[in-house]
Amino acid sequence: MSRPDGRNRSETVSRRATLRDGRGVRRWRRLHPGPGPLSWILLGLLLIGSPLLAQARGVDVRPMDSRVFTVDPREVVTAVFQIVNQTGQPNDFEGRLLMPEGWRAITPEFPFSLPAGGSAMRLVSFFVPERVAAGEYRVSYQVGLRGRPGALGGSTLAVRVRPVFKLQVDILDMPAIAIANEPYEATFQIGNYSNTELTVGFGAQSSRESKVEPAAGSMTLAAGEVRPVELTIKPPAITEPTRDEISLTATASTPGLETPLSDTAKKSVETLPRMTGKEMPYHSMKTYFTRRVGGSWSGKNDGDDGAGVQLEWSGSGALDNTDERFLSFLLRWPGLNDETVFGQDTWFYLDYRGRDFDVTLGDASYSLSPLTEMGVSGRGARFAWRGERWEVSAYHVGSFDFGDDEEDFDGHQTGLGATFALTPTWLVALNYLDQTDNLNGHNRILGLRQKAVLGPELALDVEVAGSTGDAGSGAAFWGDLVKLGAPWRYRLTLLYASPDYAGYYQNQDRAYLDVNYAPEDRPWSLRAFYHYNRYHDDEPPDDEDNDDFVVDLDADDWGWYSPDSEEHEAGIGVNWRTPSDSRYLAELRYRQRNDLNPAPTFDETENILRLGYAKSFKELNLSLNTSVDVGQKLDRVTGERSMTDAYRGSLFWRPTKRLNLGAYLFLENQAAASFDEEPSMTAGVSANLILNERSNLSLDVQGQNYNGQNSVIANAQYSYLRENGDMIRVQARHGSRYAETYDNGMDMDNSLMISYTVPIEVPTLRRKDVATLRGRAFDQETGKGLANVVLKMDRLVAITDANGYFMFPSVKLGVYQLTLAGGRLPVGMIPLVEMPQEVNLFFDAGVPVNLPFIRGATIDGKVQLYEPDPSLLPSQTFVQVGRGVKAPPPPTSEELKPSRGLGGILVEVRSGDQVYRRLTNGNGEFRFAGLQPGTWTVTIDPEKLPENATIEETGYTLEVEPSADQEVEFRVELKIRTMRMLGTLKVKG
Template identity: 75%
Template sequence: MSRPDGRNHADFASRYAPRRGGRGVRWFERLLPGLALLSWVLLALLLTPSPVFAQARGVDVRPMDARVFTVDPREVVTVVFQVSNRTGGAADLEGRLLMPEGWRAITPEFPFTLPPGGTVMRLVSFFVPEGTAAGGYRVSYQVGIRGRPGALGGSTLNVRVRPVFKLQVDILEMPSIAIANEPYKAVFQIGNSSNTALTVGFGAQSSRESKIEPAVGTLTLAPGESQPIEMTVRPPALTEPTRDEISLTATAAVGDQGETLTDTAKRSVETLPRVTGKEAPPHSIKTYFTRRVGGSWSGRDDGQNGAGVQLEWSGSGSVDGTQERILSFLLRWPGLNDETVFGQDSWFYVDYRGRDFDVTLGDASYGLSPLTEMGIGGRGARLAWRGEGIELSAYHVGSFDFGDDDAFLQGHQTGLGLLYALRPTWMVGLSFLDQTDNENGHNRILGVRQTVDLTPETVLDVEVAGSTGDAGSGMAFWGNLVKLGAPWRYRLTLLYSSPDYAGYYQNQDRAYLDVDYAPLDRPWSLTAFYHYDRDHLNAQQRRQYVDENDFYWNPENWGWYGPDSEEHEAGIRFNWRTADETRYSVELRRRQRSDLNPAPTFDEVENSVRFGYGKSFKDLNLSLNTSLELGEEYDRVTGESSATQAFRGSLSWRATRRLNLGGYLSWENEAAATFDQAARFTGGASVNYAVSPKSDLSLNVQGQQYNNQNSVIANASYRYRRDNGSLITVQARHGSRYASIYDNGMNMENSIMLSYMVPIEVPTVPRRDVATVRGRAFDQETGAGLSNVVLKLDRLVAITDENGYFMFPSVKLGVYDLTLAGGSLPVGMIPTLEMPRPVDLYFDAGASIDVPFIRGATIAGKVQLYEPDASLLPSQTFVRVGQGVKAPPPPTSEELKPSRGLGGILVEVRSGDQVYRRLTNGNGEFRFAGLQPGTWTVTIDPAKLPENATIEETGYTLDAEPSADQTLEFRVELKIRTMRMLAPLKVKG
């Protein structure tokens, strides 16, 4: 585990600085007050006298290509960086590629050595995974001292990943916990992100043989249309907890060639038996204890062989589980830098990040801002405090160095920082640095910085600074304007530092502009860039490092070096992407490098054209990226011209699920490196193989030819993970260099390292973010516990035991709803509590929850039809009415007899907001069981009664007692129809 990165040395707006206010303010209203303050500081600095004294420090890393890219998933990106050593002494360096999680580097980084003022080209290639979400990402290439944390310099690329139009399956609803043998609902959504209608087939699967309905189906989706798919999943009966992966795969045929679009969404559901969960243990921090044994040998008796043992204990995590108190530490001793190339320095630090303050002690990276101190590694202490919209920080580094035993930059420094949020989108900062080192002496530096969101996609970051002290009085300006999003993306960086400025950047001018235009609905895009660098370097100080016994470092051979030079580089590239994931590009480039001294030794102009080809072979799981560059270089001082060529290629192949292969190749004779005019070659291959689920093997081989040297480096690494979490790692490296400067023409080094890491859980405090919820379900009348009652606390499940007790063992603090989810309750049993019952664990954590049940009231009845006796019906006895004869009276209610129950009649019972409805069965019967005690109104809907029927009462009001059964009858009487027969009509003609 490495040291903390110094949370405020790179990102101005610390994530711990609270923000306040709201949006909706126009950008110039936010910007003007800050620029006014900066203008006064700038004017004061310009009026300060400035004696000339300059010495840059660190390593300068410059991209030789554009810094903004637009790519597709499964694409390989290749970039060349120019690394210049400005430390004042020879440096043993190594590169570090920082990428988003899941991205894969194709070119491994090996250590390299640069003389003071030396420059080298480094090829960097990485692979964008297929599942990368569309959006903007940052990829950083940093260079630092081998085996030491921190970076002396670096450069960042902005990579935009384009959306890919395809079929998409998402999960809308699925529980995280399911009960064995109890069905639950799963809802997927199938979306058509194409520009044409699709007929989609889908199929669902379970990894644990759960029954899914429907398991297959088809649907038609219009362009841009999405449709949910609701399924019922019934897990099997289980005795042990398990995880069931529920997946839905959608496929659709598109195009004339029958190409198939497919996508799958899946989620793991924890399926539990009748007893769930374990009691939450005290909160702990996961730490790792590592023992390393390593050594190296050169193959000859030159004193370069060595071996040693190193112990390390490290850890990082939340102190109490709230993510508001984070503790990390590292104790590593002794250092193994000299014994093996895999060795690391001794390192000791403790870092605490809290809600209101931070504390760092020991070896760490300390920093303030780009112009004062970007980030320096050393032994010191840092304290930061945060309030409402404000952050104050202070640090002191008692000792730091950037070199080996003969450190070329040593000293100490004290920094103070103030960060204030004027508005949620506008922050200002003040940095003060008191610094002493063996190059510039004692100096004080003051910087003022602001960052403002001009739009949701555009950020302006500006800083001005001034210094005074032994180096004189100087000033510097740094600005960065970044606009992300689509289709336009650009990045502008400006830097100026006067000759006697003593901050991080010294005596440099820089202007970078990168523009990318990539419409989402077009297969083409445009990229353009312009980079300007001017270095004012003191050649005499470069010559301080002299080793008469080493011809390679002899400063008398540095005739190529120009202490004052400038460089212009510009390019414009057109990119084209086809439907089959093939990429073509053509780029025009111009580069000019000039010596600004009175008697210039070089003035080079290079014009070139670069052709690029890349393709993702989806069926083969292979991605390729290549480029060929042809041009001409002309030296205006000598009048000589020469042809330049360059070829670069990177390949990534996933041969199987367990085997990944990669390769890269670079050949160029552009003479871009300042001390290497000969053609340069770099080639390598990598193999990553998952030997088993617990072990993996990695092999990397690289060959280089540059500066009249041939070198080969081979790396091997094997890792084995044990069931208890321990990790065993074996690393080996062989390096050979062939050059005339060595005694026998060859310099060889072999290194090996064996590491054994054991995880150790260190308890900290009892967990305050979780609680245990206990309770009992019981019969209120008898006091007997009710077993097999299923209760839910949101998505958590508990099942009562034979005595009615239940427990949710580990519940994160919050407000939940306790609900009754069923189970084996006796018929008619109902809880006396209103369900769902709110449970507030912030106030009731640890309290027992009793859930009493009673046998609810039952209301039953029948809708009965009453009819007269068939022998009394007038339709059976015809009576001639008239001439004194009267119709017989209809039968009375007492004379009606029950005939049959009326089925399909809607019956409703209501008590306040509680409403239940039933349809009578074929016999006219209905029954409502488990009703809460109280007053209930029972009604029927007369609309379904027979046409010739009447009913006197359509509703009754009852007082229902617990455990009481009440029965009622709705009496429906059939009407008696009297038929009148008329005499025949007589018609007069």
């Protein structure tokens, strides 16, 4: 009960007239003898997630089509609902379409007026999103009083979205944030949802020139096979935050496909040059503060113009990270209902839902059960406690009224409820209601209810109740049996309430049976239903207060009071879907409504044939829905026969991804009407344009001809989301009505509302599952902080500030490895502590992490080649050795001169497990910087030396100190070759 959704204050008829449902019968009429005390019966049972089919508080909502629709994604579903005003007085209503997230309504909802007992047909169209998963979804159409929260009636449709065999690309894993110039991994998934093997090619792209590997590839997928594709993405170096969209497109073609299959998955990744985050030690709840300025004017000096300012603060969310405590609240003042059609009531409430107990304070909907209290909107308080098997609740509503402006037309009530779980699927509840109001006086109601799951997708809900008090002693029974799932769906609802029963369903009988047969593997579905209603009222309106409202009533119009009347309605229909995605509907309906009094004022029967056609032209992004009703109506009182007909059509077109256009037309001549009415026509067009990522504009125009009155309503709405999250919304409406009843034949109303909404994060409870890790990176020798050092902890990144401080804010408790990811460290600076460093936030939360750095040791050197001085070598003179001639001695080391460095020689430095290797540059030089102080061994690979070179030392052991710069030279000497001259060869033979 975090939001008021029950009975509204204007649901009940004026105390001057009799309610059709019997609630408004005057107390002196209820004092005749009634049945004795009720014997309580225990029946057993539970209904899970099953809203009432049609009847709710004062409004009957009946779907005129099948309750099961089978569609493909990107299709438009159109349904027609009959709305019957059973509040007993004229009211302004508005429809509300509740759909799964991402679904979009096509036909706009406008307020409409109905006299007591009157009915209207409402056409509803909605768009099934392209990427909706196959399965079954619930779409609910609810009707409530204009400007009031909650619903007075509603009906739920089942929309079955068929699986479409196709090639599909999904994102399995991709980070939301990437660091500039640091590669990250992304995993996509390509699925072949066809029934044949496919050879699939894929290509990956980045919108910000990130390097993607592999950029393209191919694979062969068997039918139904799904395979991941792993990508390595390296963002470019950036200085400002940006968003990079990574996409993977898969294509496949095969004989039998007219056009190649193709699908793309993409995700926007925020790329940051650094991220220090924001410390949030408290769990926060998002709230919204809204200031509204609105007004209306008619263009005439009739005193109906008005303007006002309204403030609202609302919020809803978990109080902590356990998802066991929720809070919602709404503070709205003052009410603007009288100033503009967009206005809302003053409303104050606070609702807390906890693991063990709930508390509600203020304006809300308070309820017990169908036969005690389904939901009354008022100002009060509620408390509920839950145990392992028990739940006990109590509430008191100290102020509520039923829509009259007089102060004495109100009441109060107290409700007590206790529920016990016999088994996890079988609940028993006892409910007690003590209510006082100026309609029925003081009465007490006791109800016994059982809810149980009888089997898979089968549930039963039964309640028996009795009342005693000023209205007399009465009894009531209510039962609801629901079977969901495929292929059979059915619902049986039974209701009986005696004339002296003080509950809402006083003096009513009802029997509803709805059956649907929709096999999942067939293109057709069947529907059949039977509805019976009986209302027991035998008193016409009187004029006890000399009210002109009653005096001016024509006796011929008293039929809408339904004195002691009953209604039978039955129908059978079939839906058929062709392979080309055309949908056909055929349905027969029969309805009888008659007055049970000795001198009946009405006795009507009606037979209707409905034919429907719908088609989605996917290549044009166009959807068409049409239907026609043809029937005959017989008034048995007068013997008059009349033809009834109705024509409906809607068109939805999406020429671009940003623009949606819609149009609809509805013509009716007494079809499915609950009382005689003139032919009516409703037509409208709508447009929705997404201007950019932050703003959109919608326009709707509807014209109507009803009971001799022509009306036009035009709506416009503009929304703009600012970069800081603030929302600006402008709503405008022009309405004009032309009828002879007005002095000048024309009545106009113009309304405007401007809203500015600011999101506010409100801290709630301290977060026990997170901690903030702080630390500092600094030079050990000077104590100066090191700026721009990049540190990582799991996927979190922190960068030190100018003084070397860093922070990982609001990190979930756990054990992490703190690693050094680079940054702008001075050359040769190394951490003095071992990295990566383990951080245990379960025990070390709040303990700062100090990371001292030192300037590491440096070992540099050269591999130098030494050769003899060319002037000392007999390079130009050849000496024949032998015959007493000796070769000259080779030059000594002192006589060798450095000539050049040897490039490409592998040099290795090693200290324990730490090993680093380098190749000498073209000059034979090498350098190892940032080495830990200690003992290091420097070696070279002699295999890479020239063939005629020798080296005495291939390795050196060095003791290096912090900040020390050690130099080493590897001396490579060139060998001196001695050439021996041989004498003349003599060959014998």
